[in-house]
Amino acid sequence: MATALITGGTSGLGAEFARTLARRGYDLVLVARNLERLDSTAGELRTRFGVDVETFPADLSDRADVSRVVDRITDDTRPIELLVNNAGFGVHTPLTSEDTSSHDLAIEVMMRTVLVLGGAAGRAMRARGHGAIINTSSVAGFMAMGSYSAAKAWVTSYSEGLAVELHGTGVRVTALCPGWVRTEFHDRAGITTSSIPDALWIDAGLTIEAGLHASDRGRVIVIPSARFKFLFFFVRYLPRSVIRAISGKISASRRDSVESNA
Numbered sequence: 001m002a003t004a005l006i007t008g009g010t011s012g013l014g015a016e017f018a019r020t021l022a023r024r025g026y027d028l029v030l031v032a033r034n035l036e037r038l039d040s041t042a043g044e045l046r047t048r049f050g051v052d053v054e055t056f057p058a059d060l061s062d063r064a065d066v067s068r069v070v071d072r073i074t075d076d077t078r079p080i081e082l083l084v085n086n087a088g089f090g091v092h093t094p095l096t097s098e099d100t101s102s103h104d105l106a107i108e109v110m111m112r113t114v115l116v117l118g119g120a121a122g123r124a125m126r127a128r129g130h131g132a133i134i135n136t137s138s139v140a141g142f143m144a145m146g147s148y149s150a151a152k153a154w155v156t157s158y159s160e161g162l163a164v165e166l167h168g169t170g171v172r173v174t175a176l177c178p179g180w181v182r183t184e185f186h187d188r189a190g191i192t193t194s195s196i197p198d199a200l201w202i203d204a205g206l207t208i209e210a211g212l213h214a215s216d217r218g219r220v221i222v223i224p225s226a227r228f229k230f231l232f233f234f235v236r237y238l239p240r241s242v243i244r245a246i247s248g249k250i251s252a253s254r255r256d257s258v259e260s261n262a
Contacts (some may be wrong), residue, residue: 001051005029005073005080007060007117008087010041013136013178016204017084020212022049029054029080031069031087060087061108070120079128082215083121085114085155086136091148103147110151115158118173122166130170132215135159137175139223152177156221163220176211177223178202 004021008014009030018028022045032038035057042053056072058065073080088110093102118133125131137159141152159175166173179202207224214222 001025001027002081003027003029003079004082004084005031005056005069006084006086007031007069007113009084010034010037012086013204013207014084014086015041016208017086017211018045019049020205020208021082022051022053024212025049025051026082027052027054029056029072031056031058031060033057033059060113061105063108066113066116069117073117073120074124076124080121080124081131083117083131083133084136085117085133087113088136088151091146091151093147095146106147106151111154111158114155118158118162122162122171122173125171126166126169128170132172132174133159133162134174134176134211134215136211137177139177139179141177160220172215172218174211174215174219175221176207176214177221178207179223 002025004017004026006014006017006021006028009018009028010032014030014032018030018041022028028042028045028051030038030042030053035055038055038057042055045051045053056069058069060066060069072078073083089106091102091106093099095103114135118135121131121133125133135155135158137155138148138152140149141154141156143149156175156177159173163173202224210222210224
């Protein structure tokens with residue numbers, strides 16, 4: 001069976017990726033920090049879907065741990081056919097804050113780790129002539145909401161660049177750019193969601209299916225749901241001054257905090 005490696009695979013969209021891929025028959029490597037939660041998630045997936053699940057405890061802000069994940073990805077005796085770079089967290093610390101620790105953490109986990117793991121997977125898959133990489137980005141990357149938007153804009157741009165570099169090698173690269181998805185992410189990130197209209201929420205399962213379908217078809221950027229595709233078609237063409245005004249209103253409703261969903 002093919003094997004997928006998922007970072008942040010025990011909560012939020014990562015857990016939904018794990019369930020969906022296990023349902024498709026993939027064996028899994030789940031990467032996350034919390035060993036107890038890893039073991040619990042792995043046991044549930046093994047029992048429910050009859051697939052092999054390898055647990056891989058790692059802190060993706062620790063470069064030594066990231067190097068261990070690279071070693072797993074590039075192990076030719078146990079090839080990874082699909083990499084899902086999903087680990088991430090909300091960042092609400094002002095860009096003018098004297099304490100930059102949350103921004104530093106975001107750069108390590110949501111940018112550098114994506115770069116390093118994506119590069120490792122790209123090399124290993126290119127040598128085999130097939131494989132896929134899905135990077136979880138966000139429609140926030142088209143907005144102007146602090147370092148989270150900046151990180152996700154980077155993820156989308158990086159995915160396009162990696163797709164160009166790997167074009168014609170048999171390796172597909174997709175940036176999944178969801179909007180507001182019903183998972184535990186927002187509660188863990190301390191994001192107030194009461195002002196978000198029900199019509200803007202999308203189902204986690206449909207989000208993952210959209211990402212996998214886009215990957216299967218070789219699409220590089222996918223925005224799940226017709227609603228968000230429609231909204232962000234216009235966002236791309238609005239004056240940036242309007243985007244900044246909208247972003248400011250959204251940001252004003254969020255608390256200055258950060259909590260990982262990895």
